[in-house]
Amino acid sequence: MLSVTNLVKTYGKQNAVNDISFELQGGEVVGLLGPNGAGKSTTMKCIVGLLRKTSGEITLGGHDHLSVEAKRLFSYIPETPYVYDLLTVQEHMQFVAQAYGVKEWREKADEYLELFELADKKDKLGRDLSKGMRQKVSICCALLPDPQVLFFDEPMIGLDPKAIKNTKKIFKQLKEAGKTILVSTHLIDSVESIADRIMILKDGNIVGNDTVANLKRQFVQGEGTTLEDLFLEMTKDE
Template identity: 70%
Template sequence: MLEVKGLVKRFQKQLAVDQLDARLEGGEVVGLLGPNGAGKSTTIKCIVGLLRKDAGEIYIGGHDHLSLEAKRLFAYIPETPNVYDLLTIDDHLKFIAQAYSLTHWQPYAEELLEAYDLLDKRDKLGRDLSKGMRQKVSICCALLHDPQVLFFDEPMIGLDPKAIRQTKLIFKQLKEKGKTILVSTHLIDSVEHIADRVMIMKAGKVVHNDTVASLREQYSGDALSSLEDLFLELTKDA
């Protein structure tokens, strides 16, 4: 569902993403990990079209990532959720429904609001929402049109423990439906038990791309090693 070939992104003289290749299949959850400045958010922003790439090819569902066909297939949940100050939570969902020409969307919207404890807050304006509530609204809006590919950039930041647990459950449900999910995060334990594999970035490159079990076998020899331990070992300076 997602194919990235030779992605390059520069900011003036700084090479932020260096010849990155990636391929994600349907029904796959992939964790995108790396220290600050590794290029994770830049990579996702290039994929979804928020940043102009300097080189490379990106395809979503076989379509160029900037095409209308590709944009219908994916949803993007940014690290810093943006909501409209003068729209209520309900208005945000209605806006998404109209933008995607959705029909019979209300029952699913109700399910999402209930899952994230927003039913009694549906009339709150965007300007009155906390960061955590904005994140919940952002996730609900992203899921409403039933995308095939989802890009999450630090989805757990600002969420309370119940919402984090709910988001992990949603990841599992989406995977079972054959959706493709790329999750960029610093909260490594949030993807350890849901990711089919992890891509670890360092200095703009993917330095490791494998299952957690395989990385444990290759680099620690300890089946009980946490993903956090592996990450710190694999990204430490030589």
């Protein structure tokens, strides 16, 4: 569903992303982990077209990632949720529905708003929402067009425990429906329970790309190793 080949993103003389390649299949949840500055957000922003890649090839569903055909296939939830100050929560949903040509959207929108405890906030303006509420609105808007691929950049930041639980539940439902999900996060524990596969970035390079069990067998000796232990081992300075 997603193919990234020899992706390079350079700032000046520094490679933020250093010639990385990977693929994501349908029905797969992949966790993208790495220390600050490893290139996680840069990689995701290059894929969705918010940053111009220096070189490489990115396709979604066989289409170039910057094409309209590709953009119809995915939703992106940024680390810092952006909402329109003068649109209500309900109007955000309506705007997305009209932009993507979603028919009969109201019932679906109401389900998502109910799930994230925003049903009583439908008439609240974007400028009056807390960061957590903005994040919830951002997720609801991303889910409404029923995309094939979802990119979540730090989706759990700012969410309360119940919303985190509901987000994980949605990940599971999306996976069962054959959707492809890439989740970038610092919250290692939250991704271990939902990801089929982990990609670990360090200094713009992929240093691990496999199931948690396989990565543990490859890189760590001993029983009782957590994903956090594995992450620290694989990203430590030499």
